[in-house]
Amino acid sequence: MRDIQYFLASSSIDPSQGDRIRKLADLRNLALEPLLQRRDQLKPSGEAAVVFLNDVALCPDDILELVLQRGRLDATMTCAMDWTYVGRDPTFYDVWIARSIHGDSFFDIPADGSWNSAWNLLWNADEDIRSRLHSKRPFPVFSCWNGAAVFSAGVVLEHGVRFRSSNTEKGECVQGEPQLFCKDLWFRGLGKVAVVPAVNLEYSVERGKQIKESKGFTVANVAGSRENEDDKIKWRPPPDMVKCMPTWDNQFWQLWNETLA
Template identity: 55%
Template structure:
């Protein structure tokens, strides 16, 4: 596949830097503001479509969305074009005909707000994955945030459509507003709410894989590949690669890796270098100071990292249901680096002995249907990179954590800290 080799340059000045850092790696659906009152003792509140926001979708529009979610062949509304998953690669993951499987094997978790155009692609791919994996051994947990665009109405209708086909947990009532100062602890609470049903019945989920998805344009094969690589690599957590930019009128424009604020290589450094002038002129040179990881990335082979999220992850539920690990904010009072809740989640996974964390470069995502289609054209579909590998390129040696990890509360404040600071 031809790939343009032109660096992008984005200059960020002081004030813009501060504002941008506050919202970095936060697509609209993850800024879950304007919540209803939430009773902490309630972990499951079915959506009834009668929240504070006025109904903005007609019944026919809602039904068009539902048809597009439940039937990948429906073209009533725009949906990412995805190939059918190759069950010769993923069939072994299915538990639908395996009576020896007890409890839930796959737990899908999402925080959604104001992302109506993505629902047919995102939820449609999840529904198809659940069909293939076995509905009786899957659970779907969605925390919705009083969306003004009709997202709540669609979710309400979807919950009714799913019925008892698979286990569902739809949560609506909240008063958490992560747009307030220091948003990471609030985002952590919202993520924990999506995982809360597992804690109510830990025996049902102790062998499960959690598939936690942002509001991304994703194919079913992307989801299955993340699960497959977690199993095949015997990994504790696998992450996609997410991208922004590219596809504009400027032919020199090229997509850049998105989640650089969170992601850290196995050497503890950011995925690409952010120089003192704060430009992104080096954004195309991923893993620039780690030759092994860079080679694996260029060959689209999974590679070990210290931390990642990148729009979609699959991780073992065991440390969550054992209450060893949860999402949290930084322990600022004790001097811990101020960082995003997914990076802290990875750090705590390492501390609890679950440091087999890897990115899967064959899974490439964006945050809209249009741009998602562009990313698939530029970076390729998962099946395009895995067709000739069965079952894949194994990570032969899992490394210990780096002594130090780059602390970057803002892009102009970069220091090195012990990976386990405040934990020991």
């Protein structure tokens, strides 16, 4: 296609050695560089979006639905649902990053690290949130990434949000760079973050096909649907507290804006 530029970059940064979160943040920020270096050439547009994909198996419809819902919901950021197969049945995967609008993990993990409650997603959320999850309608969250995320380009171009690691010297919770990214969105008044459960991803082609056969292909999940007023989200303020989970056996609650306020 004409007038489309492609940028391919490599890096020697190795997240498996040293400070993993800081290095992952550095890599994600490198991916933003072509956008930042050309900010003067870009026309401001609320429709401009950044798409981040992890090593998931996906279809074009998955990306398109996340982009569509970001605009339709007037969201700052939308995420998929990602899954893994640790047994016969699929398990929600990005539980270390994702936090509900109430600040809790998507399922309860005791100190022994057991995922036996993984089937009980958003177990302590309110009825509206749980209903949206089960009917595959978008629902608000405090943070997410879930294998694929789409956010407004203005977040980085106009508001200066970047990926980073925790400020542990000031006592900030040790957490992943996507969760910190969402935290910084909230701090800047941009906390319209939503999960789109019509989009379901896994990390291999075989299992990716399996999860879509189980949860539905995106194109089938949204077939026949038009702009539905029921899908509109009544955006909420951030929770007072968010669960900090550096490790499974070290979980505690912390102010959502700890070290920022």
